[in-house]
Amino acid sequence: MHEFRSHTCAELNASHVGEAIRLSGWVHRIRDHGGVLFIDLRDHYGITQVLCDPDSPVFNEVEKVRSEWCIRIDGNVKARDADLVNDKLPTGEVEVFIRDMEVLGAAEELPLIVFGDQEYPEETRLKYRFLDLRREAMQDNMKLRSDVVSSIRRRMWDQDFREHQTPIITASSPEGARDFLVPSRLHPGKFYALPQAPQQFKQLLMVSGFDKYFQIAPCFRDEDPRADRSPTDFYQLDLEMSFVTQQDVFDTIQPVLSGIFEEFGKGRTVDQEWPQISYRDAAKWYGTDKPDLRNPIKMQDVSEHFRGSGFAIFAKILEQDGTEIRAIPAPTGGSRKFCDRMNAFAQKEGLPGMGYIFWRDQGEGMEAAGPLAKNIGPERTEAIREQLGLGVGDAAFFLGGKAKTFEGVAGKARVAIGDELGLTDKDRFAFAWIVDFPMYEADEESGKIDFSHNPFSMPQGGMDALTGDPLNVLGYQYDLACNGYELISGAIRNHQPEIMFKAFELAGYGEDEVRKRFGGMVNAFRFGAPPHGGCAAGIDRIVMLLADEQNIREVILFPMNQRAEDLMMDAPSDPTNEQLRELRLRVLPPED
Numbered sequence: 001m002h003e004f005r006s007h008t009c010a011e012l013n014a015s016h017v018g019e020a021i022r023l024s025g026w027v028h029r030i031r032d033h034g035g036v037l038f039i040d041l042r043d044h045y046g047i048t049q050v051l052c053d054p055d056s057p058v059f060n061e062v063e064k065v066r067s068e069w070c071i072r073i074d075g076n077v078k079a080r081d082a083d084l085v086n087d088k089l090p091t092g093e094v095e096v097f098i099r100d101m102e103v104l105g106a107a108e109e110l111p112l113i114v115f116g117d118q119e120y121p122e123e124t125r126l127k128y129r130f131l132d133l134r135r136e137a138m139q140d141n142m143k144l145r146s147d148v149v150s151s152i153r154r155r156m157w158d159q160d161f162r163e164h165q166t167p168i169i170t171a172s173s174p175e176g177a178r179d180f181l182v183p184s185r186l187h188p189g190k191f192y193a194l195p196q197a198p199q200q201f202k203q204l205l206m207v208s209g210f211d212k213y214f215q216i217a218p219c220f221r222d223e224d225p226r227a228d229r230s231p232t233d234f235y236q237l238d239l240e241m242s243f244v245t246q247q248d249v250f251d252t253i254q255p256v257l258s259g260i261f262e263e264f265g266k267g268r269t270v271d272q273e274w275p276q277i278s279y280r281d282a283a284k285w286y287g288t289d290k291p292d293l294r295n296p297i298k299m300q301d302v303s304e305h306f307r308g309s310g311f312a313i314f315a316k317i318l319e320q321d322g323t324e325i326r327a328i329p330a331p332t333g334g335s336r337k338f339c340d341r342m343n344a345f346a347q348k349e350g351l352p353g354m355g356y357i358f359w360r361d362q363g364e365g366m367e368a369a370g371p372l373a374k375n376i377g378p379e380r381t382e383a384i385r386e387q388l389g390l391g392v393g394d395a396a397f398f399l400g401g402k403a404k405t406f407e408g409v410a411g412k413a414r415v416a417i418g419d420e421l422g423l424t425d426k427d428r429f430a431f432a433w434i435v436d437f438p439m440y441e442a443d444e445e446s447g448k449i450d451f452s453h454n455p456f457s458m459p460q461g462g463m464d465a466l467t468g469d470p471l472n473v474l475g476y477q478y479d480l481a482c483n484g485y486e487l488i489s490g491a492i493r494n495h496q497p498e499i500m501f502k503a504f505e506l507a508g509y510g511e512d513e514v515r516k517r518f519g520g521m522v523n524a525f526r527f528g529a530p531p532h533g534g535c536a537a538g539i540d541r542i543v544m545l546l547a548d549e550q551n552i553r554e555v556i557l558f559p560m561n562q563r564a565e566d567l568m569m570d571a572p573s574d575p576t577n578e579q580l581r582e583l584r585l586r587v588l589p590p591e592d
Helices: 058-065 122-127 136-158 199-207 248-265 278-286 313-318 336-348 369-388 405-419 460-466 497-506 511-517 517-525 537-545 578-584
Strands: 021-033 038-040 047-052 070-079 094-105 180-183 191-194 212-220 233-242 277-279 323-330 356-359 366-371 393-400 431-436 440-442 450-451 477-482 485-492 532-538
Touching: 021 094, 038 058, 047 122, 122 369, 136 212, 136 233, 136 248, 136 537, 199 212, 199 233, 199 517, 199 532, 233 248, 233 537, 248 356, 248 431, 248 477, 248 485, 248 532, 248 537, 277 278, 278 405, 278 431, 313 323, 313 393, 323 369, 323 405, 336 356, 336 393, 336 405, 356 369, 366 369, 369 393, 393 405, 460 497, 477 532, 485 537, 511 517, 532 537
Parallel strands: 047 094, 277 431
Antiparallel strands: 021 038, 021 070, 038 047, 070 094, 180 191, 212 233, 233 532, 323 393, 356 366, 356 393, 431 477, 440 450, 477 485, 485 532
């Protein structure tokens, strides 16, 4: 017999009754039933009930066992009485009578309990992550993650992609976030960087003649943490293809992601129609470039109904250039109580409030109610209702000004309205491609032009597009949104040096600076670069959605906390003086 086990804790069933077996695992739960000790023994695969009574030669030793001790038991498989069979366990037909036991690893008093669903502070969970990971929900999440990655690899290979590994230590490159710098011992005063993404390397692979590349790539960015983003590192499905258009990329990745969500979505509906929505329309209709299309609410511009109206606040707003009034329809939200609640929501978000109208049946027909309705009159109110397609029992909320000042709050309000009114279909995955991103944006204070998205993207129209107003230039850039999260970002790349130099020139980067920052790629593009494009899908975020978790740390084995600290390994830590001397570095004291 094997030194530690003849079976796992998920394998035994009625066919093993009478056999002498050996199991190893952790003590999940102990129950004392009048001198008979029952132990749920757990390993990675499942749970088996083992028992011991005073007739066992090791009864006294088993009495000393406590939760989460790691033990090995030898025993005989017995059939449970019919009324004691546990249908919830694969091993529920049997139990094992303990004949011998060895303690493989005793456990001290536990800082968190593995059995059950008790809630613990995140600080405790991350400090003792090795215990937290023993919990069933965490084991399930990590198995899901592994299975998802395995399935992604198979699906990519099935589409004739090959996996290649790109460097982890490389040069610093401005790609929208802060680099993690790595000091060089052999070149004092100089630094490597951990890659924010394999962006330049995967493009170089296309220049090198590799037609289809993918990688489950680690990426490193020194970012502020969010619930859906790790502050240090993350993994993405990174892919690149030569001789492709934007639509070719969409057609390649859609069956991969659709298949993943169908395979692991636990029966939830996976939309097969993935609409392509321009960035401007996404902002106008949903207040975000990562809309949740499970929510049917679509915002609309209703400025014309308020221009010159009796509602002075909105009428004066519309006298200014670049302003508008936007409506958020709220089907079934037609009560003053609900409208007041949403108005308070807007105030909590930093706005003065939201105007509203709701329609009710007064017995003699439909009536529009609310302060706005009284101010603008029945004719304008009716025109708004008809435009929005609303009726009795419905409401609409209104925000005004320059879009950038209220769009974010409008998007949040749309989500809150959909959730509170039960309009959002929670049992579904809804995808949308967001396309036609503007290449440039202007700083509101200085007016300086800079890239708004990926600087390596090909402008729509090529060189000709770069001769006019930069703010009108659109890029072949795209994101994939799912249920309110960005899952994919990508682009058709700018592979022509003269267009690249001009694109960077508009953002204030001279040719010499471009050559200095991106010398390897610029040099490669001089030698027959093919048109190419690709994208990257966030593995952590995909698994988070499939696991129905709200926090990305629930699907990462050893995550950092909100302050980018590893409480378990005590990182970041202070370097030794010897390390600093060897690297010829000096650490400045923190600023007060």
